[in-house]
Amino acid sequence: MTELARRLEALLFLSPEPLPLVALCELAEEPPGPVQRGLAELAERHGPEGGLEVAEVAGGYALRTRADLAEVCDRLRERPPEDRITPAGLETLAVVAYLEPVSRPEISRLRGVAADSTVVSLVERGLLEEAGRPAEGGAMRYRTTRLFQERFNLRGPGDLPPLERFELSGPEAQRVRTRLVEAGHLGDGAGGDGG
Amino acid sequence: MAAPDALQQPMELDLFEGPFDLLLTLVLRDEVDLLELPLLEVVTAALGERARERWDTETAGELIVLLAAMAELKARLMLGEPIDEEPDPDTLEARERLAARLIAYAPFPRAGAWLAERARASAGPRYRRVPLAGAAPPPTPRESPAPLRDAMRALLAAPPAPSLSHLTNRRVSVPEAVARLQGALARARSVSFDALTAGADRLEEAVTLMATLELARRGDVTLSQAEPFGDIAIVGRRR
Numbered sequence: 001m002t003e004l005a006r007r008l009e010a011l012l013f014l015s016p017e018p019l020p021l022v023a024l025c026e027l028a029e030e031p032p033g034p035v036q037r038g039l040a041e042l043a044e045r046h047g048p049e050g051g052l053e054v055a056e057v058a059g060g061y062a063l064r065t066r067a068d069l070a071e072v073c074d075r076l077r078e079r080p081p082e083d084r085i086t087p088a089g090l091e092t093l094a095v096v097a098y099l100e101p102v103s104r105p106e107i108s109r110l111r112g113v114a115a116d117s118t119v120v121s122l123v124e125r126g127l128l129e130e131a132g133r134p135a136e137g138g139a140m141r142y143r144t145t146r147l148f149q150e151r152f153n154l155r156g157p158g159d160l161p162p163l164e165r166f167e168l169s170g171p172e173a174q175r176v177r178t179r180l181v182e183a184g185h186l187g188d189g190a191g192g193d194g195g
Numbered sequence: 196m197a198a199p200d201a202l203q204q205p206m207e208l209d210l211f212e213g214p215f216d217l218l219l220t221l222v223l224r225d226e227v228d229l230l231e232l233p234l235l236e237v238v239t240a241a242l243g244e245r246a247r248e249r250w251d252t253e254t255a256g257e258l259i260v261l262l263a264a265m266a267e268l269k270a271r272l273m274l275g276e277p278i279d280e281e282p283d284p285d286t287l288e289a290r291e292r293l294a295a296r297l298i299a300y301a302p303f304p305r306a307g308a309w310l311a312e313r314a315r316a317s318a319g320p321r322y323r324r325v326p327l328a329g330a331a332p333p334p335t336p337r338e339s340p341a342p343l344r345d346a347m348r349a350l351l352a353a354p355p356a357p358s359l360s361h362l363t364n365r366r367v368s369v370p371e372a373v374a375r376l377q378g379a380l381a382r383a384r385s386v387s388f389d390a391l392t393a394g395a396d397r398l399e400e401a402v403t404l405m406a407t408l409e410l411a412r413r414g415d416v417t418l419s420q421a422e423p424f425g426d427i428a429i430v431g432r433r434r
Contacts, residue, residue, distance in 0.1 A: 013323070015323075016323060016324055017322075053320070055320065062322060063323070064320040064321060064322050064323070065319075065320055065321045066319065066320065067317070067318070067319020067320050068319060069319070069321075070318065070319040070320075070321065073321040074321075085311070085314070087304075087307065087311075090307035090308070090310050090311050091303050091304050091306075091307040092307075093307065093310055094303045094304075094306035094307040094309075094310055095303050097306070097310075098303070098306065109203060110300060110303070111300065111303070112203045112205075112213070112214035112216065112217065112296070112300070113205045113213060113214055114205050150322060151314060151317075152310055152313045152314055152317065153313060153316070153317030153320075154313075160306070161306075161309065163302050163306065164302075166301070166302035166303075166305035166306050166309070167301065167302045168298050168301045168302075172301075173294075173298045176294050176297050176298055176301075177290075177291070177294045179224065180220065180223065180224075180290045180293060180294050181290065
């Protein structure tokens, strides 16, 4: 194991949050190339047979426990660390993650239901944070946090599949229209009929 | 048709909770039975208690048209009348707008589902959360502390004592007024109240009246007043 890898291991072990490559370079006083090689060496050292792994997550590198050890790790804690997120919470997170920074009224408009309490609870849980108000004034905007990236194992803020991947295909969109038309018994009344 | 905002407002009914347009969709799709939907609740929820503040006249009018249509439809359903199959252009437009909204929003629930799957797949690893002892040093001040000190000094200076010159501390005592009245009665058998209080202010006048009444209560004087608000003659009783 190289001297650099030893230093990187020590840094990752101590750091309470993922360390970006830039920070590692500064702390280890080495250029990015050797640091990345050192990280690769470290990752190799912490192979599947060990209890730890080197992960690239939330904009940096972290030394974390391996997934299969979750149960034993959680015995160390007073309560399970990962509480469930409601479907409304997940939808709201998705809206913010793709459109950030975005305000509560904008989220509510898009979702068609008030998102205020959902946003508040996501902020309380550290998954969303305030991102300031627009220069021209207006409602507070929100963005996702590093904890969000860790929770969903994302490498950084933009590490999401393109939104287009989730769009309805032509036939699916057509099906939505057809359903509306098929169900459209209100036809006579909705526009105020003449008789 | 109603403006998008009005259509998207959340509704909270016993039977249904969600945006208004979704309720309309469900009614259209017969997934919510119109016969079981309390229309009064829908109207109250749609227009709201503060309808005048929430909607402009046009939007409110459109909401009312929409609600009236629902009421008519429900009435026909209850009467068992056949429903006209020919949709009018407004309905088609509304339907298309609704479809566009549903289609535009569809990616986000799917992205939410992707996130959920992602969270499930990566629920295992645990991170070390121990904060490092010794907090980072406070940021070096970029500005001179002098303006801050000056600002604080202004706040710390004691404010000038408020002037009390407009307040008076005059005391007029009833016993003194009684003594004065008794003095006057010692000199003359009958005293005019008006003469007694000539030049006195309202407070003195009031206290003199109380003294007069006090002497009358004791039986030392008799009072007579020819007419309301007229002068009072105070006559001392000879012992």
